[in-house]
Amino acid sequence: MTDKFYALDLDNSEWTRILDEEFGEPRFRADQICQWLWQKGVFDVAEMTNLSKPLRDLLEPRIDFGGPLLIKEQRSSLDGTRKYLWQMKDGQSVESVLMRHGERLTACISTQVGCPLGCTFCATGLSGYVRNLSAGEIAGQFLAMEKAAGRDINNAVYMGMGEPFLNTEAVLKSIRMLNDPKMRNLGIRHIAISTSGIVPGIRELAESGLGVRLAVSLHTADDKLRGILMPVNETFPLDELKKAMQEYQKMTGNRITIEYALFGGVNDSVEDARLLLR
Numbered sequence: 560m561t562d563k564f565y566a567l568d569l570d571n572s573e574w575t576r577i578l579d580e581e582f583g584e585p586r587f588r589a590d591q592i593c594q595w596l597w598q599k600g601v602f603d604v605a606e607m608t609n610l611s612k613p614l615r616d617l618l619e620p621r622i623d624f625g626g627p628l629l630i631k632e633q634r635s636s637l638d639g640t641r642k643y644l645w646q647m648k649d650g651q652s653v654e655s656v657l658m659r660h661g662e663r664l665t666a667c668i669s670t671q672v673g674c675p676l677g678c679t680f681c682a683t684g685l686s687g688y689v690r691n692l693s694a695g696e697i698a699g700q701f702l703a704m705e706k707a708a709g710r711d712i713n714n715a716v717y718m719g720m721g722e723p724f725l726n727t728e729a730v731l732k733s734i735r736m737l738n739d740p741k742m743r744n745l746g747i748r749h750i751a752i753s754t755s756g757i758v759p760g761i762r763e764l765a766e767s768g769l770g771v772r773l774a775v776s777l778h779t780a781d782d783k784l785r786g787i788l789m790p791v792n793e794t795f796p797l798d799e800l801k802k803a804m805q806e807y808q809k810m811t812g813n814r815i816t817i818e819y820a821l822f823g824g825v826n827d828s829v830e831d832a833r834l835l836l837r
């Protein structure tokens with residue numbers, strides 16, 4: 560028996576090929592299925608009513624159509640932020656957050672189960688790393704949040720659990736699927752990646768030609784302190800990171816956002832501000 564395909568992992572061209580080679584179906588079927596999954600939030604093939612019943616019966620045992628399973632939802636009474644806990648097919652769970660700014664919604668999505676980078680201020684980092692998420696598991700959080708919220712979400716930010724550039728291939732594929740007009744059709748400038756400073760990932764993103772927004776979590780411009788707060792700094796120290804950021808801006812013409820969380824008595828002195836300006 561062959562393994563099932565995971566529906567949300569397949570991009571439009573993969574659907575086209577599989578439907579042609581394995582089911583003898585024309586290419587417009589791929590567009591129909593992508594619309595159900597990515598635009599209507601339907602994760603049950605039985606509800607895809609413009610597919611014939613015989614085709615649905617053939618697809619059901621071969622393709623897993625399920626989205627992330629909602630285990631828990633918490634709502635903040637202060638600002639309407641919602642936090643979701645999802646269960647994946649293997650029982651592992653990840654969190655996503657839905658933030659509201661006026662009428663606009665931003666989904667903060669995870670890219671890994673846990674994280675190997677061990678930033679000292681981060682609960683995910685301290686709990687260790689389990690595995691990378693697939694492209695469909697990453698983008699599926701966005702689709703499942705739209706379903707839970709009952710409306711379209713305007714922006715996606717890759718800054719939940721995990722470091723996106725330790726899972727670059729799946730991250731870039733998930734972005735292409737969210738952006739594809741035949742899939743979710745989310746504008747590319749409505750998608751942002753936040754990295755802790757993985758230099759090869761910054762270069763790969765620049766070379767990919769994807770015009771997503773990029774943010775770097777800096778938190779201090781002091782190499783020694785950054786090495787303590789964010790052990791990734793030992794591998795990619797500030798000089799190297801700065802060079803990669805400058806190259807990125809030159810190649811893409813896009814500005815990079817610098818994220819800096821203030822920790823009282825740690826990185827919030829006047830000298831810290833001076834270092835940052837340099």
Ligand code: SF4
Pocket residue numbers: 674675676677678681682683684685719720721722755
């Ligand atoms: S890279 Fe992000 S998720 Fe990983 S430990 Fe650091 S802050 Fe946490």
